[in-house]
Amino acid sequence: MVARRGEDYIESLRQRQPTVYYDGRRVDDVLNHPAFKIPIQTLARIYDLQHDPRYRDRLTIPHNGDRMNITYMIPRSKEDLRRIREALNIIYDNLLGFFGRCYDYLNMWVAIFAAHAWDFFGDRDKRFGENALGIYERCSGNDTFLTHAIVAPMVDRSRKASELIDPYIQAAIVEKNSRGVLVRGAAMVSTAAPYSEEIIYFPNLLRDPHPRYALAFVCPSNLDGIKFIARRSFRPREGYGEFEYPISSRFEESDAFVIFDNALIPWEDVLICEDVDKIIPMMWGGVYMKAWFNYHFNIQYYSRLKFLTGLAFLITQAIGTEKFINVQEKLGELLIYLNLTRASIIAAEDEGEKLPNGLYRPNPEIAVSASHFNMKALPRAFEIIKLLSGGALVSLPSSIRDLENPEIRRYIDKYLVGSGVSAVERIKLFNLAWDVVSSEMGQRYELYDRFSRGDPTVMWSRMPMQFNEQKEECIRLVKELLDSIPNPKA
C-alpha cells in the first residue's frame, strides 16, 4: 500500500479518465482542460503533503512495510480517531477550510464501509461483506480518489421516485444478471466527479421504498455508461487569477450531474442490492454515515472559521472599525462559532463509542448537532464579513493592471490606503474578501455550507425523531419535577 504523490494521482487519472461533458462537448482529456486544472493541481498538492517531511508521519501510517494514507485507516480507538483528526487539521489548514471534497472525505467512507463488512453489509448475504472489504483493499491499496452521488435529481420532491414520469430518474436497478446489476437513472450533484477515479452511490433517503432504488455500490468512475456533465467552471480569467481571485484560483471544485446510462455495476462493487431495510441505517444507526461525515465537516469548518475570523479582524483593522462595539460583537460571534466547533470535535471524540465490530465512532449527537448548527453558522459568518466590510467589499479598483499604470497609481496610493495599510495591501485584502463571500465561487461555497449535508429545514426537523432517546431523557427530567409537585387534594 503506497501513499501517493500528486504525480501518481495525475498519472492514474490520465489512464482512467471518466466520461465528462463540459460546455456541450465531450472532454478529450480532463487533465488538460482549463475547467479542471485548478482542482486537479490542488489535489495533487495535497497528495504531495504525504511525502513532505514536515507532515509525512502524521498524514501516513506504516502498513505492510510501506506507508498508507492515514485517512484510509479504520479507527479502533479514541487515539486512532484523534490521529485522523490531526491529519485532517493539516489538510484543511492547508486548504483554509475550503475544498471540502479533498481525498480524505470519501477515503473515510470506504474505511467505515469495510469496518461494517460483517455486521451490516454481509449479515444477510456474505458476498456484500466480502465486497466491502474488497473495495477497501482496492481503494486504500491504490490511494484512490473518490467522488460520491447520493441525491436524486430534483424533478418533483412531492412525488415518490416511482410516481415520476419515468421511474428511472432516481438511479434504480433495471435488471440483475450473472455479471452484475444494470443501473439507470441520475444523481443531482457529485462534486469532484470529473477528476475522480471511483464513485460511491447510494440514496440518501428512503424517498421510495421500492426495492429497485435500494442500491449501493462503489465502482470505477470510468465504467461504461457512467457520464458526468460538469457545471461551468468559476476559474478566474487568465493572468489575473491570483491577484483578483485568490480563493477561486486555488480552491475551485468542480460539481457535476451524474448519469447512469444502463451502467453494468459488477457484482464485486455492489454493497446493497434490493435490500430496502438497509438504506436508512446507512445514514442513521447502523453504518451511521451521518456521524462520520458530520464529524468530518466540523473539522473542515474549524479551519474555515479560523480563516474567516482572521479575515474579519483584518478587514476591521484596515478600515479602522475594530474597536467599535457593534463590530466587536460580530467578531466575538465568529470566535464563538469557532470555539463551539472546536469543542464539538473534541467532545465527539471523547464521547465516542467502541462498537462491537471494533470500530471507534465519534459521538453522533454531538457531531451531527454541531454540523447542523454550522449549516446556519457558516452562512452567518459570510454575512458578518459582508456587514463588517460595507461598500469596501466592492474592491475598487481591483485589477493588478491598475496598480501597474503610473497614470493612476498615484491616485490609488493616495485614496485607497487603509488604516495602517498601503493601497496595495488594502486592495489585496478586499479582493480576497470579495472572492470569499461574493464571487461565483463564494456563492457556491455558501450554498455548499447550507445544503451539502442535506436541506437544513429537513435536517433540523428530523432531529427530534432521530435523537429520540435524548428527547425522552429531557422530558423525563421535567416530568420528574412535575410529579414531585403536590397535587391538589381530591
Ligand SMILES: Cc1cc2nc3c(=O)[nH]c(=O)nc-3n(C[C@H](O)[C@H](O)[C@H](O)COP(=O)(O)OP(=O)(O)OC[C@H]3O[C@@H](n4cnc5c(N)ncnc54)[C@H](O)[C@@H]3O)c2cc1C
Ligand atoms: C455545492 C454543493 C455540492 C454538493 N456536492 C454533493 C456531492 O458531492 N454529492 C452528493 O451526493 N450531493 C452533493 N450535494 C447535494 C446535496 O447533497 C443536496 O443538495 C442536499 O442533500 C439537499 O438536498 P436537495 O438539494 O435535494 O434539497 P431538498 O431536500 O429537495 O430541499 C430543497 C427545498 O425543498 C424543501 N423540501 C424538500 N423536501 C421537503 C420535505 N419533505 N418537507 C419539507 N420541505 C422539503 C427544503 O426545505 C428545501 O427548501 C451538493 C450540494 C451543493 C449545494
